[in-house]
Amino acid sequence: MKINFRHDDFKAIYKVGNVIKDRAGFIYLIVKKEWQGYTVVNLTNNEIYASYDTMQALIRDFARQGQALVNAELTIL
Template sequence: MKINFENNDFEDIYKVGNIIKGSDGFIYLIVKEELGYTVVDLSNDAIYEDYDTMQDLIDDFAQEGQSLVNAELTIL
């Protein structure tokens, strides 16, 4: 996996398919599910709760120090 980090505003960071690096060093993927939106922790495969809207997800999950990641994932 190749990862490049870029700093952006929450409005740019939180979009379906984006990968985010948290200030804790964990890497997260934003996904759209049948029930709404959620976050997948790519560091430990944890899936967070579902949110009805992207704004609900941002309000609950977004924290200072998060940044957008330009990542290339290879699935075997």
């Protein structure tokens, strides 16, 4: 996995397909579920978080200071 970090505001960071890193070192992927809105997948420990109807609800509940947008290249085997 190739990773480059970039800091941005929450509205720019939180978009479907974006990868985010927090201060604790966890790496997250923002995804859209077909019928259930949006969710966050923790790529560090394979945990899937609650579903949100809107991206704004996801941002309100999940966004924290110290998170950064990651330019990541994922390889699925």
